[in-house]
Amino acid sequence: MLLRMSTLLLKTLREEPADAEVPSHRLLLRAGFIRRAAPGGYTWLPLGKIVLDRVIAVVREEMVAIGGQEVAFPALLPREPYDLTNRWTEYGDDIFTLQDRRGGDYLLAPTHEEMFTLLVQDMTSSYRDFPQLLFQVQTKYRDEARPRAGLLRGREFLMKDAYSFTLTDEGLAAAYAAVRASYQRIFDRLGLAHTIVAAMSGAMGGSASEEFLATSDVGEDTFVGCSSCEYAANTEAVVTPVPSITPVEAGPIAVHDTPSTPTIASLVELANDRALEGRTDWTAADTLKNVVVTVHQPGGKDELLVIGVPGDREVDLKRLDAALAPATATLFDDFASRPDLVKGYIGPQGITARYLADPRVVAGTAWLTGANEPGKHATNVVAGRDFTPDGTIEAAEVRAGDPCPACADGTLTIRRGIEIGHVFQLGRKYTDTFKVDVLGVDGKTVRPTMGSYGIGVSRAVATIAEQHHDERGLLWPDEVAPADVHVIAAGKAGQVEAALELGERLVAAGLRVLVDDRPQLSAGVKFTDAELIGVARSVVVGRRLAEGIVEFRDRRTGERSDVPLADVPRVITDALG
Template identity: 60%
Template sequence: MPTRLTHLFVRTLREDPVDAEVASHRLLVRAGYIRRQAPGIFAWLPLGLRVRRRIEAIIREEMAAAGAQEVHFPALLPREPYETTGRWEEYGDGIFRLKDRKEADYLLAPTHEEVFTLLVKDLYSSYKDLPLTIYQIQDKYRDEARPRAGLLRGREFSMKDAYSFDYTDAGLDVSYMSQRDAYERIFRRLGLDYAIVKADAGAMGGSRSEEFLHPTAVGEDTFVRSAGGYAANVEAFTTLAPEPLPVDGLAPATVHDTPDTPTIASLVQVANDAHPRPDARPWVAGDTLKNIVLALTHLDGRRELVIVGIPGDRGVDMKRAEVAFAPASVEAATEADFARHPGLVKGYIGPWSAAGAVLGESSSTGIRYVVDPRIGSGTEWITGANEEGRHVFGLVAGRDFVADGTVEVAEVLEGDPAPDGSGPVELARGMEIGHVFQLGRKYAEALGLKVLDENGKLVTVTMGSYGIGVTRIMAVIAESNNDERGLIWPRNVSPFDVHVVAAGRDDSVYAIAEDVVAQLEAAGNDVLFDDRPKVSPGVKFGDAELLGVPLVVVVGRDAAEGRVELWDRRSGEKTAVAIQELPARLAAL
């Protein structure tokens, strides 16, 4: 049976909803696919559900092909498992918590590692049962601080999450690659461009982690890639450290007056004017060593100052800093912090002074000092002399100062060399649409999932987790498949195969359209039929463009002569087709 627009539960909006900014959000609401219920929470209308189900179907097929079995857990879960793994606390305000009538704690699951692990523990106890990969397609709940952009970052969202269970590391690698391969097939089938980037393993404690990023201006992640094939999230980017240089023969450091140079730009200016380099090459920002005071707040609430030294031509990337110092949180040091450390001369901080080391755990201040990998042994720098209006020139790392360690907090710039030697990187924005992750034994350890191996020895299971954002994918597809008139779905996720518009003034057009619809249905097409009798053609065309079914058949002025128009929504091209040839023409597309 065709779906008739006279009966379909939908109302298209002529104007853009005021609260929608990005194209996908705007169009999905305007075209009647979703309606907002609360911030980041949406109701699904028939059209929206159809698209969602088609995406799910593709995922299910590829999961089955990868040997994963579907299960289903509740979204509402008790506190205990999350308490055991520590995530009840770790998630903080990030999850929805609730109490039952007995005051027992529950949560709406943000992800399901714990209960998957426990279920396998319940049922399996032998290596013979492994490997196992199970998955579900479930709504997840996260109390995002700021939901935004409609389906792209909601507080309720649908995700396919799979979990693999192995008893050897080699087995985990196989399971991981199997899911990773499945993801590539899924995204290819969905027509979604993607980059696989190294991700920060972070607090999840796993070893190998890769994100699938869809390059898009609305993406929230910045990633880098090189022509030679390197790709990484900026948070996971590692700097290519220079080989140590010999320090022998380098000129001794000299201190110069550099009045009024609190910024790198002013310092470079004064250095070139008053203290030009002997070989006349101009000083540049990259010749300076900038020392930035950060304040860490550790999990136990302890506040610690740490100073990071980075080349003066780049800033601190706070996201990279968060990763570098995790699980502590990071912020810029405040005036109060400086007040507690009179040894720090704001604007003129440096590791060295005539009286000895100033920065570092064993220095006069005792403040931990970590530097960018570019500050390698034998490199020379202009940096603060710890006196108002004075800098030290030709300060050599490894000779004149030693840091407590290196740190990856400097911002990554276009053209930086990829760590694998595959050339300079470019920066791009991306939206995370999938994430594959080797969890290792963290959850199995915490929850006691062990099996007996071939030798009758109890071994802890090693796990992987693999997520795909179903509703986010739908938004991403909408985001990259639209024009000023509306959505344009790829054929394999379109809510219908073909949209038939009856555009005529008399009854015969409708009778012919009914016949066309019946033929298309008989040929196996899922048909949306605009049979609204009193609606003008202009409105019908406009709605057809808004709704975004990629193929439209217009039954109109030439219908009496046995011809209809086949309208390619994407190209806008319309071609006359004889009605009896129509099913074959569609089948051939």
């Protein structure tokens, strides 16, 4: 492959593009890899398409290596299968739906569990047909409320989705392990530094679930690690360790006038000033904050919910949504309609709404909380004595330094990441819905169990750009770079011809070559563009061409060396390793 920049559809941008808030988005635009075509929809330009195809090739190769078989489903699908699993309703506004000319309901599929299940039902009949590992590389659609960050969160994007079908739980575990290992190889080959974390399974249903998060400051996900063990989890999936408490002898509930305490901080200050219960060591952690939210069930039904969390923590709405999925929650503010809920002074004792508490609110703990009267709070409100929550909920924020749920003495650290892969042990949720039964070894029917595995392919391109750039531009890992070497003609004394000739020789040596043969541009402009585009190795055909000498540059090592023209193919091949 020889790409000539004199004819390439390429326009690099010197200015920072407006509306591009993250480095990958800015650089992919500036270097001419993508262009915006729609809200959350991007066009791959020639250089970008090459990188995308390289990523696809790696994903495909590794999936085939573990026995994956490639298929391709339509994106436009009828409503019926998604109705049967209730996902038509559960997805709600998050999917694009439409009607055809006959009024039939369709969706642009965000994922294909239903269709793969139906396909396997159609194509298999006996234990001999299993296991199956099927995948596709396909355009997906989600009607994101806030498409952002270019390819990182689009509304039309490329996914590799895979599905395993096995007959036993052990079979599922083995398929899951094989795909998980394959994903590690894929992301390693793509140069993506990542962490595998425990995940919530979200609207997918199912049990075991892990995410591959590429570490990045611009990631939308936060995840925790432990200071002393291997535990890692998406913040949404962190399970709060239940504290072991020494029950105190608490007196009866005492109600106090607490005017002008709109915040937890002002309440704590008042409690210490007045030495409530004889104490002057009140902290926010001694208070119980009760937050009222409206829970939106898929399909439109709303319910009121009060959540109790220790006053030193905020409710994390992402964790709350994850806990409630597929329902979502918003803060409740129509207190006029619920006089039983006294805004700012709610307490769980005698509460008339559904009430879920943080796991730290264990039986025997005594709290300073609202007295359900305007301007009053209560002390000695004891869980299990004065109130019994309807259950617990993981909605409180996770903080660095929190105890590790997996080991005795570790504490949590927090980082940000971009979700690039997700593996689920779905189990029989879908095969149950569609009643998929096949003949078992023993002559009885057996119901296959399912795994679901995804890689964000277009997102991976942006994530690679996020992890591989510097202040001058992109710097692609060799496996996905748009070319193996960038040959730059710097001069007008035959350098362009010599660069093209060298390019052809490099192609003959099996290399993919980008030649900057643009006649009208200065060497400086070409160097700047080369750094923006991000092929690590370049060869400058410049002033010493007459002596048969060109300059080899390796942007990763910083090496610059003069090389005889004849040696260039060997030097590049050596550098690529």
